[in-house]
Amino acid sequence: MxxxxxxxxxxxxxxxxxxxxxxxxxxxxxxAMIAIAVAAIALSLYPGPAELYDLMAAPLVAHLPKGAxxxxxxxxxxxxxxxxxxMVAALLLALPFVLxxxxxxxxxxxxxxxxxxxxxxxxxxxxxxxxxxxxxxFFVFGQVFKFIQSFAPxxxxxxxxxxxxxxxxxxxxxxxxxxxxxxxxxxxxxRMNIVTIQKLKDFRxxxxxxxxxxxxxxxxxxxxxxxxxxIPMCLLYEIGIWAAQVFIKHTQAPxxxxxxxx
Numbered sequence: 001m002x003x004x005x006x007x008x009x010x011x012x013x014x015x016x017x018x019x020x021x022x023x024x025x026x027x028x029x030x031x032a033m034i035a036i037a038v039a040a041i042a043l044s045l046y047p048g049p050a051e052l053y054d055l056m057a058a059p060l061v062a063h064l065p066k067g068a069x070x071x072x073x074x075x076x077x078x079x080x081x082x083x084x085x086x087m088v089a090a091l092l093l094a095l096p097f098v099l100x101x102x103x104x105x106x107x108x109x110x111x112x113x114x115x116x117x118x119x120x121x122x123x124x125x126x127x128x129x130x131x132x133x134x135x136x137x138f139f140v141f142g143q144v145f146k147f148i149q150s151f152a153p154x155x156x157x158x159x160x161x162x163x164x165x166x167x168x169x170x171x172x173x174x175x176x177x178x179x180x181x182x183x184x185x186x187x188x189x190x191r192m193n194i195v196t197i198q199k200l201k202d203f204r205x206x207x208x209x210x211x212x213x214x215x216x217x218x219x220x221x222x223x224x225x226x227x228x229x230x231i232p233m234c235l236l237y238e239i240g241i242w243a244a245q246v247f248i249k250h251t252q253a254p255x256x257x258x259x260x261x262x
Contacts, residue, residue: 028101035097040090049082052089053162056169059141063149064158071159081162088170092133099126117191120247125184132180133173140176140228147224172225175218179233186240187247197248200241207237 043052057070072078091098103122107115152158189195195203208230215230 025105028105032094032098032101035094035101036090039093040086043086043089043093049086052085053082056085057162057165059137060145060160060165062142063145065149068158070162070165072163073161074163077161077163081166084166092130095129096126117247121184121187125181128180128184129177132176132178135180135228135232136172136176140172140225143228144220144222144225147222148220168220172219176229179214179229180236182233182236183240183243186237187244190244191248197241197245200244204237208234211237 043049047055061070072081074080099122103119106118110118149158186200190197190200211230211233212226214233215226219225219229
């Protein structure tokens with residue numbers, strides 16, 4: 001019998017770990033999908049898709065003229081739109097568990113100092129995203145709709161389409177949720193030595209201009225929503241600079257810490 005070639009010997013034993021990683025990834029994805037499905041089932045039972053849409057539409061309805069309501073211009077919109085809202089809400093509800101599955105998958109391959117880096121970022125980025133969405137819903141929507149309705153001519157009766165409103169809400173949630181991730185971006189850039197803390201401080205003035213440009217692009221063309229997005233971004237940038245200094249200090253690799261000591 002011919003002996004195995006050296007190339008075969010080099011590859012021996014590498015297939016199984018790779019397959020195991022794929023199987024674990026599959027299991028993590030299945031668990032994440034199950035979590036989203038469970039959240040969707042729970043939301044379908046209480047409060048229900050229709051009630052979820054009413055809750056989402058409440059900031060707009062509160063500022064519509066008396067007797068005005070949202071309308072559906074498509075036959076299946078009254079069914080599909082609440083269903084979409086329920087799925088979006090289920091994803092948000094299950095997001096902490098989904099991110100935990102991501103963390104559980106990558107954590108075994110990280111060093112201890114890297115775990116100190118990744119886990120706080122996963123948790124804080126999730127919390128900041130939810131804070132951004134909550135800020136948008138509880139504060140920004142009310143101010144924006146009030147501002148828009150104050151400019152509406154009395155001869156016009158507002159009757160927004162429910163599907164268009166859904167798209168508007170999702171875009172705004174994503175915009176504010178991502179905008180509140182500014183500290184995480186600043187920390188990662190500084191921790192990976194892409195930019196220094198001093199350069200981040202020097203970039204303050206440019207970031208203010210950039211924040212207002214981004215706000216003008218991703219929000220409706222009204223001054224209220226633009227200010228409501230740009231001002232928090234500037235404040236969060238300052239918080240990110242401060243947090244980056246603390247974060248770098250407490251997540252140094254052991255060899256880096258040793259090298260830094262005299």
